[in-house]
Amino acid sequence: MSIRAPEYVTRIAPYQAGKPISELAREYGLREESIIKLASNENPLGIPESARAAMTAAVAELGRYPDSNGFDLKAAISKRYGVAQDCITLGNGSNDILELAAHALLQPGNAAVYSQYSFAVYALATQETGARAIVVPAREYGHDLDAMRDAIDADTRLVFIANPNNPTGTFVAADAIAAFLAAVPRDVVVVLDEAYNEYLEPALRFDSARWLHDFPNLIVSRTFSKAYGLAGLRVGFGLARPELTDLMNRVRQPFNVNSVALAAAAAALGDEAFLQRSYALNREGLARLQQAFAGMGLEYVPSYGNFVLVKVGDADAVYEGLLRAGIIVRPVGNYGLPQWLRVTVGLPQENEAFLEAFARVLGR
């Protein structure tokens, strides 16, 4: 006798996360403090102090369930983005928002469209509903929006767009996204995943929440895991018109965001100084890494996020060599990019330590 799971579940390739520091320390007998992790696009500054204070206060109330509706955090988001509270969905990370959209909208027989080399969770969220994936070939490692529009068929209910994209770091300008939204049928929901929005230069940023007025089929997804430095807490949010927000709320776990996370996120949202430091540090580190890669004659994809995709050839060997040096980066063979590594921007001294080890491992 064996357990019978749906074929669409047994076919799923589980998500491959960046190697945890504790695991590398165990496996290679290294001290955790000596390890540099540039593998998961985390904020090298760690958590904002404003969030730490809010979390400490929230711990006293952990005997109680969280506010299922997350009133305080929604109020803060509402104020910050100028959207009504009934347009906000809170998520256990923005990963949760992607899954809520999939669970609310997809069933076997439906399809979701996303790009080759786009975020791995789009495939997972699609597959776990039994829907079909329509994977559109990338253009220069980024989204080919014309081809994605053409790929939408009668079964399609959902489109995922990461902007900037992970793992390639590419970016699509506002006017191209707006033209895409205008061309998509109104019964096809577009998830615009802006996990790295805060790292964009001010000139490239655009207020996608404004598009909710024009597009009842739009979900904008944001996270506290990257520039806000709260990856371990798991908080993100989605912005969409009330009809769509209501659908996602129906498939949501009642207490999907814990109370410590709710408090920390509300505090971090108002911490402009921290965001500014995160942004500035990233600009500097990104330029440094890209400049070094260019200097080494390595191909890389110019990035709009807090990471760079660089072509190294035998990526497994280079990854392994870096691990031995106590540095964790991210192999992306599971994305169909077996010759590349994705390197997250770290603190200046972490970037330098990485570059030194990297040059050594590559024999340059």
Ligand SMILES: *Cc1c(COP(=O)(O)O)cnc(C)c1O
């Ligand atoms: C990191 C990332 C997220 C954020 O995930 P969380 O669940 O919010 O931690 C979402 N989308 C993309 C493209 C990402 O790279």
